[in-house]
Amino acid sequence: MQFNRFSALLVVVGITLSGCGGGGGSTSTDPVIPPTNIDVNVTITGDYQVESLGTTNTINAKVSLGTLTRDLYLVLSNSATTSYTPTITHNPKVIVVPQAKTVFSTDVKEKPRILLHPQYVEDFNAQIGTLLSKAEENQFQAKTIAVPERMEDIAGTSTGIFYRSSDTSDPTAATARYVSTLPVSTDFGNKTLNIWVSDDSYGVGCAKAKCVTQDMVNALADTFLKSASDNDIYDWVTNIYGEEWGSNAEEKYSYLIPANDEITILLTDIDDDGLPASGEGRVVGFFWAKDNFDKSVVSGSNERVMFYIDSVMFANGNTTWSIDDYWPKEMVSTLAHEFQHMIHYYQKNILRYATINDNTDTWINEMLSESTEDIIGTKIGHSVEGRYPTFNENNTLSLTTWNGILADYSKVNVYGAYLLRNYGGAQVLHDIMHNSFDDQQAVVYAVNQSSNGLGKTFANLLSEWGIAVMLSDHDNLVDTPEYNIGTLFEDVYGSTIYQMNSINLFNYNPPPIIYTTSGTVKSNGNYYYKIGDNVTGDITVSLELNGQTEATLIAK
Template sequence: MTINKKYFLILLILITLISCSLNESETEGYLSGQKEIFYLNSDQSSSLTAILAKSTTIDLPTSKLNKSESEINHTLSETFGIYEIDDNSTDVNYSIDLGSENKNVYFIYTNKDTISTLPTSTSNAKQTFKQESLTNIKTLSNNFQAKHFESNFTRPKLTKSTKMFKNNNELVDNNQFKLNIWVDENAYGAECNDGKCITEEIIEFFSNVFLKDGNNNDIYDYVTNIYGEEWGTHSYIDLIEDTNTIDILLFDIDNDGTPSQTGGVLGYYFSKDNFTRDAVSGSNEKIMFYIDSYLLANSSNSDGVDDGVWEESDFFPQVMVSTLAHEFQHMIHFYQKNVARGITTRTDTWINEMMSEMTEDLVAFNINNPGPRNILGDGSAGNSDNIDGRIPVFNKFSQDSLTVWGNSYIDYSTVYSFGSFLLRNYGGASLLHTMMQNNLTDEQIVTASLGNSKTLEQLIQDWQTSVVLSKHTNAPSGYIYNTGDWINSTYNGVTYKLGSINFFNYNPTLNLNQTHTTQIHSSTIVQVANDKNGTFETNITKDANTMIKVVVEPVIEDNI
């Protein structure tokens, strides 16, 4: 391979900047303006021009609605009814015989592509990304200093041959793996003046949850067991060698300590650090990610009440632990997809983020964390009026496009919801392994990993159907969110537990009388009949690109 080819990574691989936000405006502002990037080098001051993910809007194409009519009839013969109206007709006369027992009927409208005409019913009952410069890079010797804390042990590291396609837990070499924690001096000790300071107690807790002695007892073990190693051998001269070390820098990413801040970036992984400094001037030449120190040290509970005493069980420390798993997937993703396999296209952002959200969900029980569903240590769907986690935001904005990434908290909630459906219906940990260990980077990562012929649009309809039925613990196979208990997923000898989800247990609850949307790969849920038996009839006027799923459920006393 020539030198020019070896340098192709700089030009063709997205240097990923991942940020998880508690506030939509903060996230949007992060991508729209310049950002300070810190690197751990005392004699480097050059600026960095990088490829930065930046979302763009889509223009809705206009098309004429060529009206065609059809008549579709169904008869309910089971407890639940799930029927597809994947019909190119634009005028559908629809009827269903519900039988003698009272039922609820929902229409789920899903856009195959951007549509030009919104559907109605009357009843008698790939993103592009632009280059952007990152300036104002600070060095540790230029108004930014960090204290270095090494983990208190070293441990054997598995080799690439076993970590990428791992068949057992045999230790095959004598290399020692090490975790380094770096803390901004402004966030630690006497130099910290904002009241949310990193302590040795916090450092010990945070390092141990990521990496501690023993097997299958930390984030590193649980995540690499599924995906493979975060870094290893390669043939590129512009990438750093493997040092069997991960570095984590704790600093106030978005000046969260200032009174005007109402949210912040939890953390990010930036693959610039995987490059040599000769190739990328701002590189730390470390396998590392960045975590917000202010939020990690925050002792507030989920209601925003701060007792001033930091505990591991506080709201923000738990969120930051989950963030470690999230960012670790991004780190592994870069190596496994783009370096180890030499793929020269980046994975679609919505898929990469979805896999990180799925990772948080999958390891939550193992690391004693509430995870994205915000339920700690309980396999049931929990209690009503749950206001935290990803699902309340999804419920409020459930018509958000799955595949159009705007880097807001809404997008994270949308991809989590879809990913949580995939995990519970298509194999859990083994599905994630398959999604990582292939050469795909677009929606085929999902569709080709499921073992069936369903399109993404069909999967979106199945997902939304499962959301509607999530209040039931006996939903049909393939539409399961809620069994009333844990859903076990064992991969490579390690068992992961996925908790049940009832979308109607969250506040706000799901809107079942939605206004239709024209966004690509989005769905609209409308309850068209409530507590009805006998024959239900309606006329549907729709765009030819709109798919409709009819969902019928039995009426239950606590139905919302």
């Protein structure tokens, strides 16, 4: 079900308020003089109601509630490129005792985790285009070493694996602890899974705070890739996005590794930081494209399609370790997150860009990975709801600005959840990746492919997102963007059934922050403002805007 809205662009906005009432915050004792000309009339009739007040420079709205009593809110959706300070005045009749609201407290607290690639990975990613273009022109000067052709992995063999830098100066000693005995049949042919563990992280009494055992390795392998179909992370994720690596890569760029249908996971203590202190963020896993290059270009390449997963956090279970303990399950979810990045590099960067110098905007790439965790969450028995309290505390952040903080992951997670539940589930994720756009137009293109997304703009989606947040405490919405239907959302894509939880953002502590004082509407962000609790009768709302900021009235 959708709420059809009209267009706007995207922006940084500040707000000056007078006559603000309800819900605490600052108010003015000066009388509010109603405007003589009313250009928007709104009559409230239902349990909830959503009305766009428009984007014109000056808006004078009359809101008539009659004998009904409702809470009134504004969602301000910033769609310009420069900051602007509008004026908002209103004269609500606010009942002295605010309407009681029940917020269900939750024990859900996000464990400290940071998924942004380490700095050495970010530095490498920034030069990928240069590496490939110069390699193709035979102009790239790199350290060349004689390396024998890599043989198939054999369980129990050891070698040095490079992961802290893109050269050969700092390998970690590791041993193959799992190799598929027989190739596993998938929709993309037979695949082999290799799991390596740093020697200092393996076995009882290892040098780390938590040690990986063979049972842990076997459980990880069984979760990621096993025989039969539609029963593991590999099947569920590739069903949405496609294959992780293929012969087209080497055919297009000769300095990329050939396809050998192997995937490698290295379990190691990333950055040698052991267990995190309370409240500390940390890198728990990453995909690094350096390993997709031939050693003649990047001497530190392992010439593998591979992931890096933190061994200490993976082994950090209860006294009797189980793959269903929180941290092992979190690491499995992280593996799905990083798998999207791996596939994204091949399907988007290699196959679909006109120039390899293009990189998808970070917020989009991370949104797809967060949404991957969301859409397979019920399959692996792990919820991403730990993101929601963090979003609620930071719900005015710019959607498209990425600083690599925990709140950035939460905002794109919640935005992706809105897209998933309103614009086609797995299909919209597939379509965001499978186009040649590298910015917000990739999202617009994908939404426009859905049956109810034709003609939507990015500004429409920004405003709708804000509405969905404010109405997530309702499960009876009609023709309105929604997070909550009171039960599981079900999506069938290909032969796979995906189920996603309903989301009521007001069920978390803290609930969404709604302001009653002035604040900044950031570029490509929403600002949530309360006009008043228990408003009745007639009120007027006057806004002085810049013509590119959409104001939406919500009564509930």
